[in-house]
Every structure is written in structure tokens, then in C-alpha cells.
Amino acid sequence: MKNSLLICLIIACVLYPFKNTQASDKRRSYPQDILTETFQYNDQSKRSIELSELYQGCPARDCIPAIDKPRFKSIDQTSLFNDDDLMFVVSYQGLTKVYPRKIMQVHEIVNDRFNDKPVAMTYCPLCGSVVVFKPFIDGKRVEFGVSGLLHNSDLVMYDRLSNTLWGQVTGRAIVGPHTGKRLSTLSSSVGTFKEVKSIYPNALVLEPPKAESNQYQKFHYEKYTQSDKLMFPVTAADARLANKKLVYGIEIDQKFIAIEEEYLKKRSPYVESVGKRTLSVTYKNGQAIAVDKKTGETLKTLRLYWFAWYAFHPDTELRH
Secondary structure: OHHHHHHHHHHHHHHOOOOOOOHHHHHHOOOOOHHHHHOOOOOOOOEOOOHHHEEEOOOOOOOOOOEOOOEEEEOOOOOOOOOOOEEEEEEEOOEEEEEEHHHHHHHOEEEEEEOOEEEEEEEEOOOOEEEEEEOEEOOEEOOEEEEEEEEOOEEEEEEOOOOOEEEOOOOEEEEOOOOOOEOEEEOOEEEEHHHHHHHOOOOEEEEOOOOOHHHHOOOOOHHHHHOOOOOOOOOOOOOOOOOOOEEEEEEEOOEEEEEEHHHHHHHOOEEEEEOOEEEEEEEEOOEEEEEEOOOOOEEOEEEEEHHHHHHHOOOOEEEO
8 A cells, every 4th residue: 555655646746746846856855865865966976967857756765666576367367458548569489469558657667587688677657768787797696676766757767786877768777886888778669459469369367466456456647747848957959840749760880860659650661871871761560670781780779768869869860
């Protein structure tokens, strides 16, 4: 019961911040300062960003509880979800697992395994970003938790081995011992429950933790997604698209390109020359697949809100 009340409080604080709280004071709007008191970081700490760019989104570290012992059920046996519920899909090591958005919004991180391979499944509801990490730092397996901090409105994770803070969108360590390092990622796709059942009939679906299923009845961020307003400041903004328009971000030879999802769906496969490369992006089964047509190399894509991609990549090009 305490967990349920705490999570409801967190969601309320994120969606409806205190009216009289100035943006510059949001990190200090709680009794405990997570950054300086819990993690004990200050301006002398190893870091790649200004600490003033970090904002506190909830009362304490782990106030949004990661799932460490996930339970799954066959997709044809689960009865908790509606056909139009959004699902995030990961296929790896011969398994396909489905992570419902209604569960991910409450926990944001799932420390999971695909057979014998560890995986960290992450979702930031404020950025609309799903990133699947291989949770290894210098060859050591780590688990991640929710720090309670945000950078450019993005989930800031921490690894439980070193307490380093990591940005979810970039996968980079931003404060702490491992600053500058970057995590490897896996691909994911998105679709409704009805679509996913049809495409992946043998998939496994994440179940809610026991005694907490009342938190997963609806998507709590619906009003947020329909508004152009942001809950936390960002370091850069661009008005070419509405803030919450979905794009696919691509990095190719240190160049950044964002392709609006609606634009890509209409023009798939989208092809353009990037330097000496020929980039081809195809939309299929809720996923943007980007390849270099000359070499056959598959490039990473990231689906997220436009404002979030631009905040981290202000020199990006946009196709829309």
C-alpha cells in the first residue's frame, strides 16, 4: 500500500508540479537533495555536464522502484491488457519479450535476463524514449536504479556498483567515476497489444509485481503527451516540430539526423546520401531499421519525442 501511495505521489508531482516553484529551484523543492546528500556529488566531482542542469523529480533515490525480479507470462495467457495498450518489444537470444507501457511508466527500469544474457530495459515517459542496454561497465555486469534526477527531462539512471549517474537517451555516464563512458544498446520496437500478439505469438509479457496491479490500470501521462508543455527545463529547444512529435534519431559518422515518425511511415524506405554513405531507413512492425546501403551496416535508431532528441543533439538535421 505504501508503494502504491508513493508512486501516485510521484506521478502527481511530475505531472502537476508545485505552482510557486521556479524552474531553477526544482532540485531543491524536496527535503532531501538527492544529488548532493544521497550521491554526494558536487562541482568538484567528475562530470561531463553542469550540475545545475540536473533537476530532482521525486523525494528520494529509488522512489520510482526498478523491477529486479521480473515475472513473465505467455502472451496468449495474459488478460491484463487491452488491444490498444502500447507495448515495447525486445527480441534477443532467441527470446521475444514484451514490456507494457502501463507497467514501464511506474518502474522505468527492468533489470532482466534473456537466457543467460543480462539486459536493462528502460523507459522515460517524459521523453517517450525506450532504450535497451547491455548492462556492462568495463566487462562487469551492473544493475541500474532510478536516481530521482532528470537531465533535459530525461531519466537519469545510476549503476548500483559505482553510483555513477547515466543519461538514458544518450547512454552516457554524466556524473561520477565512469563519466564519459557509454553503454552498448539493443534494438526494440513498439506496437499495440493487438499488433504484438499477431506478430509475436510466442512472446512473453511482463507481469505487474505482486499486489500492485491497481497502479497499472491506465496510462498516467496522457495529458502530458497531448500538451506541448515540458515539466522540466531543457538546455536547447527547436520549434520546427511540436515538442511531443515522435521522431527516430540516428547517429551516422558523428552526424545526427531526426526523421519524423509520420514522415517515415509515408516514405518508407527513406533514402539519402550522408557523406560517402547511403542511408536507408525502413519502417516495419513498429521499428525503424536504418542501414548503410553500401556496406550493409545496421545503424542504431532511437524513437523519442522531438524536444528530447534536439535537447541532446542541437546540431541535428530534421526530415519532416
